[in-house]
Amino acid sequence: MTQDRASRRLPVVACIIAALMLAIAPMPDWASPFRPDWVALTLIYWAMILPRTYSVGTAWIVGILLDVAQGSLLGQHAVALCFVAYIAVKFHLQFRVFPVSQMTATVFAILAFYQFILFWVNGVAGVNAPAVAYWGPVITGTLIWPLLTLFFGSVRYRARP
Amino acid sequence: MLTARTENQHRSQKTPALGLRLLLFAGLSILILVIDHRENYLDAVHRAIDVTIHPLRVIVDAPVAMWHWLGETSAGRNELRLENSRLKAERLLTHARLQRYSALEAENTRLRAMLEARTRVRDEVRVAGIMSVSANPFRHDLVIDKGLNDGVYDGQAMIDADGVVGQVIETGLFSAQAVLISDPDHALPVEINRNGLRTIAVGTGEFDRLDLPFLPNNADVRQGDLLVTSGLGGAFPAGYPVAIIDNVTRIPQEPFAAVSAKPAAKLNQVREIMLIWSIADEDVPETPE
Numbered sequence: 001m002t003q004d005r006a007s008r009r010l011p012v013v014a015c016i017i018a019a020l021m022l023a024i025a026p027m028p029d030w031a032s033p034f035r036p037d038w039v040a041l042t043l044i045y046w047a048m049i050l051p052r053t054y055s056v057g058t059a060w061i062v063g064i065l066l067d068v069a070q071g072s073l074l075g076q077h078a079v080a081l082c083f084v085a086y087i088a089v090k091f092h093l094q095f096r097v098f099p100v101s102q103m104t105a106t107v108f109a110i111l112a113f114y115q116f117i118l119f120w121v122n123g124v125a126g127v128n129a130p131a132v133a134y135w136g137p138v139i140t141g142t143l144i145w146p147l148l149t150l151f152f153g154s155v156r157y158r159a160r161p
Numbered sequence: 162m163l164t165a166r167t168e169n170q171h172r173s174q175k176t177p178a179l180g181l182r183l184l185l186f187a188g189l190s191i192l193i194l195v196i197d198h199r200e201n202y203l204d205a206v207h208r209a210i211d212v213t214i215h216p217l218r219v220i221v222d223a224p225v226a227m228w229h230w231l232g233e234t235s236a237g238r239n240e241l242r243l244e245n246s247r248l249k250a251e252r253l254l255t256h257a258r259l260q261r262y263s264a265l266e267a268e269n270t271r272l273r274a275m276l277e278a279r280t281r282v283r284d285e286v287r288v289a290g291i292m293s294v295s296a297n298p299f300r301h302d303l304v305i306d307k308g309l310n311d312g313v314y315d316g317q318a319m320i321d322a323d324g325v326v327g328q329v330i331e332t333g334l335f336s337a338q339a340v341l342i343s344d345p346d347h348a349l350p351v352e353i354n355r356n357g358l359r360t361i362a363v364g365t366g367e368f369d370r371l372d373l374p375f376l377p378n379n380a381d382v383r384q385g386d387l388l389v390t391s392g393l394g395g396a397f398p399a400g401y402p403v404a405i406i407d408n409v410t411r412i413p414q415e416p417f418a419a420v421s422a423k424p425a426a427k428l429n430q431v432r433e434i435m436l437i438w439s440i441a442d443e444d445v446p447e448t449p450e
Contacts, residue, residue: 017217025221026293029368029429035298056179060186064193068210069217070297071331071338074197079190086183122299125198128345129299130366137298 011155012046012054016062024069033136036144039066039077040084040114044107045152047088048095059085073125080117084110100146108142208309211333218294218304218336225293229432284398285438287311289319291431292336301344301364302327305434308335316396318437324402324425325349325390326434341428342403343368351403352391356381359391362403362422368429371404373420378411380418388422398439 019038027035039062046054063078070077087110088095095103115134122129197203236244289307307313309332317329319339327341342349347364349371358381362371376382386406392399404422411418 021217021221024218024294026225032298056182056186060190063190064210065214068207069214071302072297072299073194074203074207075190075192075194079187079194082183082186082190086179089179118299121194125194126346127299128366133298 009053011158012050015042015046015152015155016058018042020062020065020069023066033130033132034140035137036141037111037114037137039063040081040111041107041141041145041148042152043081043085044088044110045149047085048092049152049156051089051092054085055089056082056085073121073127076118076121076125079121080114083117084114087113100149103149104142104145107145108138111138111141207331208333212335215333215335218292221294222292286320286435287438288433289313289436290433297338300346301341301366301368301428302330302338303341303431305329305337305339305436306335307436308333308337310334312438313337313436318390318397318401318439319434320401320437321426321431321434323427324404325397326426326428326431328396329436341368342371342424342426343428349397349403350391350393351388353382353406354387354389354402355383358382359393362388365421369423371422371424373406373422374417376418376420377416378413378418382406382409382418382420384409387425398437 016039019042022038023035043054043059043062047059059081060078063081064074066072066077066081067074095106098106115138119134193203197207287307289305289311292304292306294304305313305319313329313332315329315332319326319328325342327339327344327347329337329339331338340347341364342362343364343366345364345366349362350359351362351373352359358376360373360375360380362373365372373382373388384406388403388406390397390399390401390403402425404424406420407423408421409418410420
């Protein structure tokens with residue numbers, strides 16, 4: 001039973017770790033403002049699909065790891081990801097029946113909200129950043145969402161016993 | 162069947178508390194944020210998590226490191242010979258320059274001894290590699306492969322072969338994060354090498370420009386002036402080149418001139434940097450060999 005659960009968790013945990021690695025992967029300077037919010041996207045998907053396993057608590061832990069990995073203020077991504085996971089879990093039944101286009105639009109809104117929280121924390125802490133650092137990830141994240149769902153879908157069906 | 166039932170039980174236990182859990186975790190995050198921003202109680206926690214994150218950094222860095230290694234090992238004999246002769250010539254030149262430098266340093270020490278000034282500081286320099294890991298999207302920063310284990314400390318100055326690069330802001334056990342002088346939140350006390358005029362160089366968020374916002378219109382500053390660290394802030398030892406003034410615009414109705422400078426270091430191309438340990442010297446050798 002526990003082994004079964006562990007084996008079902010492994011693919012998702014691997015996805016989250018991969019997202020963390022992509023979040024710190026090197027990019028050319030011109031492209032780095034357009035790095036998608038890999039971690040946020042991954043959490044939206046898995047919180048929507050498995051809301052009882054991956055929810056606010058998971059998001060918080062992953063957020064703290066992301067904060068340390070990126071050297072941002074400890075708690076910044078954690079609080080933002082908590083809200084993202086909350087929205088994904090709260091409305092997971094609606095999200096699951098959304099067509100791809102509607103879900104993509106929703107993801108755009110969630111990512112914008114996520115960046116707004118980061119922006120707000122930066123503002124309070126006095127960190128200056130160009131506007132593109134906030135908008136870039138929202139745009140690329142939205143564009144990549146349909147592809148990402150295809151990938152996660154295949155992970156999900158392969159992982160299913 | 163069994164799993165389905167346990168999932169359902171989970172659901173009945175957990176789902177109603179979702180809002181409560183959000184409140185709890187968001188509150189906790191905000192508490193941590195405030196503590197992390199104001200105090201440094203959380204440094205130990207930071208370091209502990211940093212150690213767990215470190216393998217991810219190594220894995221991310223590995224392909225690039227491998228690529229460089231491959232490039233080095235597969236370089237042809239001819240290429241290596243050319244590089245070798247170039248390096249030899251360079252070494253000769255640097256040595257020639259150093260000879261004069263050591264004579265100057267001896268003279269400086271003598272003069273200082275006459276003036277009974279005791280501000281001499283000896284700098285120890287060690288090379289650190291830059292990990293191909295990008296960090297904070299809201300900052301100009303980089304990750305180096307030396308940490309607390311190698312004696313790196315917060316606020317330590319970093320230079321490359323041409324000038325000041327930045328300073329360490331967050332030290333983990335095996336790696337450290339450093340902010341570049343081009344970061345919009347970074348300000349560096351500098352002086353103009355020609356006349357000793359002191360001012361502050363502020364990052365702009367662009368790799369090839371620093372601003373000097375506090376120079377009055379009548380300040381003696383020209384295009385081409387070299388800025389060096391003044392050592393006033395305490396973080397950077399004095400006398401390292403920072404930038405070269407590339408634009409001076411005096412606006413008559415404004416109190417300050419618009420002055421910008423181009424960093425001497427190649428901020429976005431460095432692969433290796435040098436960390437500086439400043440050692441306040443008690444007994445400066447009278448005649449360095």
